Amino acid sequence: MAGYIVEDTRKVTTHRLVEMKRNGKKIAMLTSYDYSMAQLVDAAGVDIILVGDSASNMMAGNVTTLPITIDQMIYHARSVVRGTQRALVVCDMPFGTYQVDPQDAARNAVRIMQETGCDALKLEGGIEILPAVKLILDAGIPVCGHLGLTPQSINKFGTYAVRAKDEQEAEKLRTDALALAEAGCFAIVLEKIPAALATEVTKSVNIPTISIGAGGGCDGQVLVVHDMLGMNKGFSPKFLRRYADLYSVITDAVGNYVADVKSGDFPNANEQY
Ligand code: KIV
Numbered sequence: 001m002a003g004y005i006v007e008d009t010r011k012v013t014t015h016r017l018v019e020m021k022r023n024g025k026k027i028a029m030l031t032s033y034d035y036s037m038a039q040l041v042d043a044a045g046v047d048i049i050l051v052g053d054s055a056s057n058m059m060a061g062n063v064t065t066l067p068i069t070i071d072q073m074i075y076h077a078r079s080v081v082r083g084t085q086r087a088l089v090v091c092d093m094p095f096g097t098y099q100v101d102p103q104d105a106a107r108n109a110v111r112i113m114q115e116t117g118c119d120a121l122k123l124e125g126g127i128e129i130l131p132a133v134k135l136i137l138d139a140g141i142p143v144c145g146h147l148g149l150t151p152q153s154i155n156k157f158g159t160y161a162v163r164a165k166d167e168q169e170a171e172k173l174r175t176d177a178l179a180l181a182e183a184g185c186f187a188i189v190l191e192k193i194p195a196a197l198a199t200e201v202t203k204s205v206n207i208p209t210i211s212i213g214a215g216g217g218c219d220g221q222v223l224v225v226h227d228m229l230g231m232n233k234g235f236s237p238k239f240l241r242r243y244a245d246l247y248s249v250i251t252d253a254v255g256n257y258v259a260d261v262k263s264g265d266f267p268n269a270n271e272q273y
Contacts, residue, residue: 003044003045004028004044004045005045006045006086009086010086011085011086011088012047012048012086012087012088013088013119014088014119014120014142014186014187015186017047017048017088017186017187017208018186018206018207018208020047020208020219021206021207021208021219026219026220026221027047027048027187027208027210027219027220027221028045028046028047028048028220028221029046029047029048029049029050029210029220029221029222030046030048030049030050030222030223030224030225030228031049031050031051031052031054031055031058031222031223031224031225031226032049032050032051032080032083032225033051033052033055033058033059033076033079033080034059034076034079034080034083035079035080035082035083036083037080037083037225038079038080038081038082038083038084038089039083039084041087041225042083042084042085042086042087045086046087047087047088047220048087048088048089048090048210048220048222049080049084049087049088049089049090050090050091050092050122050222051073051076051077051080051089051090051091051092051116051118052065052092052122052224053065053068053073053092053094053095053151053152054151054224055068055072055073055076056068056094058224058226058232059076060072064151064154064155065094065095065151065152065154066095066152066154066155068094068095069094070093070094070097070108070111070112072094073091073092073093073094073112074111074112074115074116076091077089077091077112077116077118078115078116078117080118081116081117081118088119088120089116089117089118089119089120090118090119090120090121090122090144091112091116091118091120091121091122092121092122092123093105093108093109093112093121093122093123094152095152098123098129098132098136099125099128099129099132102131102132102134102135103135105123105129105132105135105136106132106135106136106138106139109121109136109139109141110139110141113141119142120141120142120143120144120186121136121141121142121143121144122143122144122145122146122189123136123143123144123145123146124146124147124150124151124152124153125145125146125147125150125153125176126145126147126172126173126175126176126177126179126180127172127175127176127179130179130180130183133145133180133183133185134183134184137183137184137185142185142186143180143183143184143185143186144185144186144187144188144189144210145176145177145180145185145187145188145189146188146189146191147173147176147177147180147188147189147190147191147193148163148164148173148189148190148191148192148193148198148214149162149163149191149192149193149213150191151191160192161192162192162193162194162213163191163192163193164193164194164197165194170193170194170197173193173197173201174197174200174201174204177190177201177204177205177209178204178205181205181206181207185207186207186208187207187208187209187210187219187220188201188205188207188208188209188210189209189210189211189212189222190209190210190211190212190214190218191211191212191213191214192212192213192214192239193213193214194214194215195214195215195216195217196215196217197214198211198214198215198217198218199215199217199218202217202218202219208220210222212239213237213238213239223240223241227240227242228240228241228242228243228244229242229243229244229246230242230243230244230245230246230247230248231246231247231250232247233247
């Protein structure tokens, strides 16, 4: 079986991720929202498991990430932590829990850390959320930034198209990245921005950048696990590489089960007491 052999089996820490950047070692990150998937993803050697607020889409069937609540994120993150041994577990702070009031943000961050046992939090945005980021860091909680396409702001953007194509937005992104790194974030996710800009930002900061649709010049890559496993047929952006066709595997298996039950073939004499 092809795959990746994990040489360093110690629990991944934020410090080791920064070290990986320094040593030119790429970082592999995937989402998970539940215990069973986290066990598989962790066993396969992923460095960071993101309990993304994309759980809103993938688990609950919402159109956007906005409806997911802090209680729901805590439930998902706690389940992932139980299934993870090696990877660093990062939980998204959901929409509305950090944008309004920095003090509130710090209280919500502490609650997520306490109730889930996760290792770090991710927040979307730059300068505008810096006071919240700083208070959370002051509380001793590692923070991962998220710039470029930030899905919690979809109603402001109006589209999921590539961000920072014009110079004004690109310049703001450069400034935001430097501010997050200077504040003490341990990594920054760069979503759906031009590869040249992501490469430039990666060179300008001393913390890892993790790309989703931001090209190969970043220090690592992240994908939504259901997308890379081919579980949903309807989503095929340019940046997505599918490593399996689980949609067909699962529907074939379930179809065969239904047929066997209907025909009376299952269970047979050896499958009963
Ligand atoms: O919620 C999520 O899955 C994310 C990734 C797309 C980076 O934030």
